[in-house]
Amino acid sequence: MQHSLANLTPLVQEISDAENAVAAMQTIVARLSDLMEVPVCSLYLKSPSRAQLILAATQGLSQSAVGKIRLNPEEGLVGTVAATKNLLNLEDASLHEKFRLFPDAEETPYRQFMAVPLIHLRQLVGVIVIQGTKRAPFSPEAEAFLVTVASQLAATLNAIQKSGDWMPRRRPGKLYKRYDGISGSTGVAVGQLTQLNSQVDLKASLPKKADDIQEELERFHHALEGAIAEVEQGEARIEKDLPEDIASLFTVYRMMLASPELSANVITLIEKGNTAIWSVRKAALDHAAVFEASEDPYMQARAEDVRNIAIKLINQMLRKKRLREPPKDTAIILAGDLISITDLSDFDKDQLVGIICRSGSALSHTAIVANALGIPAVMGVTELDIERYSGQTVIIDGNSGFVIASPPKEMTREYRQIKRNEEKFNSQLAQLKDLPAETDDGFHVTLLTNTGLLADVSPGLVNGAEGVGLYRSEIPFMVHDGFPTEDEQYRVYKQVIDAYYPRPVSMRTLDIGGDKQLPYYEIKEENPYLGWRGIRFTLDNTALQITQLRAMVRAGHGRENLQIIVPMVSRIDEIKALRALLDQVLKDLHNEGKQATAPKLGIMIEVPAAILLLEKAAPYIDFVSVGTNDLAQYLLAVDRNNPKVSRLFDPLHPAVLSALEMIQARCKTLNLPISLCGEMAADPAAVLLLIAMGFDRLSLSAHRIPMIKWVIRNTSRKDLEKLLIKAQKAEDESEIRRMTKRKLKTLGL
Structure with missing residues (x-):
């Protein structure tokens, strides 16, 4: 043998x-x-x-x-x-x-x-x-x-x-196929799958060596002009259906296309003897890789924007028509590997009923626009053969994140009824915008939003956010070819602070480290999750930390709604060192004749050590924010991005719930205000238990705020405390999920 x-x-x-x-x-x-x-x-x-x-x-x-x-x-x-x-x-x-x-x-x-x-x-x-x-x-x-x-x-x-x-296929007349993905925008839809024709495989091999460098440079510049015009035309077609700041996402695309860094990188590659198409692909993939290396799903989603820009430029050079025209009276479900916000503008709002992306995430700008338009979207449907089902009826379920191809008539009828029911429910949610997130027995929860890009400011305001619970300050650093200056950071931070005034804005200091790479500052580590990141990185790069603190403090002056959060704290000397730097910044600004007001200073509880140090940390901080994604990951020793063990990651694990109860109890004793951000804050099942524990400040994705507010307003804390007692006796997260699912069902969700 x-x-x-x-x-x-x-x-x-x-x-x-x-x-x-x-x-x-x-x-x-x-x-x-x-x-x-x-x-x-x-x-x-x-x-x-x-x-x-x-x-x-x-x-x-x-x-x-x-x-x-x-x-x-x-x-x-x-x-x-x-x-x-x-x-x-x-x-x-x-x-x-x-x-x-x-x-x-x-x-x-x-x-x-x-x-x-x-x-x-x-x-x-x-x-x-x-x-x-x-x-x-x-x-x-x-x-x-x-x-x-x-x-x-x-x-x-x-x-x-x-x-x-x-x-084996036994009953061909009743065959249908389900494909799993990620919910990008909630809701269900039935329509004809329409394939986006302008797909470019950025990983495929492309002709590299150019015959005429000058000709390739001209080709790139013409493509750049054409792509900018395409974005402007798309914005003109769709802006009437969008809130002002959502429509400004098109400005983000224009800014990316006009970015000196993008042009410089592509031109450098062309001048080395490469084709324009190859150079665009290379520059875009290198830049996208920076975002994809991040552990933060929000950062990873920005890579999709970069790839979309590259596809637009390449399509301009290939002169590809974006769409196969469908009949105007046909309900369309648009499908493609990647779909940009300008692709959506090719359809009337009433005709485009759904979106399917083979890649992408719930935090992509395509998903944000789909939410604003009320169009269900399912992202990351990697197994779907789009060409095979093009022109056929498909169902998309944006609530659970899956697609059904070739559904039987009975199923189609059922989903059309579900859609009618959801439209009635969504109209109820829209009426909650200006109402408090308060339980039947008077427990008030402040619902904040997570953000990072200027264009993401509007969704929070539109959905009734009471402030920003987590502003990710890494974005200005990741879109540059070098560390942004104090004034560049100041201008970005000020726009966010002004937009939410007088609501509070909690800005996290730079959370760059082994798992979040900068294109101009590479860090290589064997275990980035336990490495040089967060406060460890910025304290070791003092000048960088001081520059950021100066920009934040200057941006917050006159509004007095700025709060600063320090990530990845695991030691008391880290907090003391950051507090000393903040005091130094305030003193220096005053000496320079610039007005400055001391912001509140808080820490992220992500590393389990921070839980045990709360009493010693209390004299140096004003509040705490629990980062449940990292905290759960460290407590469970599970990399949630590793497919071999990701199924073991669940924030409703009994150990995570016990840790959260401990944090809440200690903060109450120490009279420290506490907020919670991460996926738990957007999970109705988790929110039931968080309210029972006493968490009254949650920060979550903007589009989830109406749903979570509805859950809060349709229950009582007294009932949820009974649910928590049962959950405390459970041996695993599956049992806890079953309990919370039953409770949500009784609420009518």
Whole structure:
């Protein structure tokens, strides 16, 4: 037997080259049959919708049995392996008590039997089986090899198993397919999938070397002018349907296109002998990588804007028409890899009923505009074959974040009714804007918003935000080719502070470190999450910290609504050092004859050590803000961006809830005002428990404010305290989620 693990590499390559799921599985069984020198190799996969194991591919048995042999857990030898998640290696399968013969499979002559479970992230994917004619168990070497192969192929087969593409098609008239993604804008819609025709694969290889540098420079400048004109035309078409500051997102695109840094980088690459298209792609991907390296989802979403700008420029150079014109009376669901805000402007608001992006996030500007227009959007639908379903009816569910292709009529009717119900509910939410977020028994919650770009100011105000709970100051640093000056920062900060006056604005000092790279200041670390970031980085770069503090203090003067938050604090000397720098800044500004008012100073509680240091930190701070995303990540030792363990990340984990109760109790004793930001503040289930704990200041994404306000106004803290007592007794987050889901259902959500 050819048991060398070197054989795995070509096997994996053959699988990736297969045309489809069926071909990939057939490749696996054929190659393993050859490598193991056995007459039979079979692959059973677990049905995506039922617990049955189905023969999905075989080499050696009858092909007519594929899709027909179905086993329940513990049924037959294969079912036994699935139930126990343990291998079987038998010299004569027919002698085993669980043996079951399938005459249609033509397996009579085979006695040797070995089956290994396929397990991915603790979940059973299927079972792989080899059979032979000898009267002896397979060797330990063969056993070890098959176990290794199974562990290596489990992830690949998991993707195939979940897709359902391998399943036998029994009732073609009732087939439909669901594709999971991320909710970008809530709501449901039914319409004709319309493919955006101007898609450019920025990762595909492009011609690099230019024949005429001057010609390429002219080509780039013409594309730049054309893209700016395209943005301006799109803004003119759509601005009447948008709030003023949402419409200003088009200004962001214009600013990015007119950015000296973008032009300089592209021109430099062209002058080195590269084509304009290649240079635009290279400059954009390098800049986007800076944002993508961030742990912060908001920062990652800015990479989408950069890629959209690159696609616009390349389309100008390729002279691609953006759309295949649909009939004007057709309800459209626009689909593409990336969709920019200018693409949305090609349709009347009444015709465009939904948006699907194969990439992108809930924090993208496309999602922000979709929310403002009231258009459901699902982002990150990576598995959807847009071309295959172009022109067909699809359903999008922006509440749960999935797409249904080719739905049956009954399902379509049901979703149209859901849409009518939601329209009535949304009209109720809109009426809550100027009402307080207060429970039935009088517990008031201040709802603040998270922001970072000037163009993101409006959604918070439109949705009734009572201030900014978290302003991410990294953006001005990430869009430059060098550290921004004090005056550049001052102008940006002042616009935010003025826009929200007299509401409070909490600005976080620069949270740059190993996981948030600057294009001009690279930091390489083996473990960036435990490295040089947040307050550690800025204290070690004192001049940089002083410049930022000066800009913030100057911007806040005369408004008196500025608060400064320090991220990633884990030591008392860090707080004292930052307080000393702030005092120095105030003194220097006064000596320079500039007016300055001391802002309140707070710390982010993200590192667990900060919880235990609260009593010692209290004399040096005015408030605290809990960053639940990082706090949960550090408490659970789970990287939420790592697909192998991300399922273990849940802020409703009992340990996280216990930590939050501890923080709330200590802050109350110390008379320290406390707010909470992060995904928990936007999660209705979490908010129920946070209110019970006594959290009365939540900072969340602007578009979630109406929903959270509705939840707060439709319950009482007294009832939620009873729910919290039950949650405290739960052993895991799944049990807690079930409790909160039942409660939300009783509220009518």
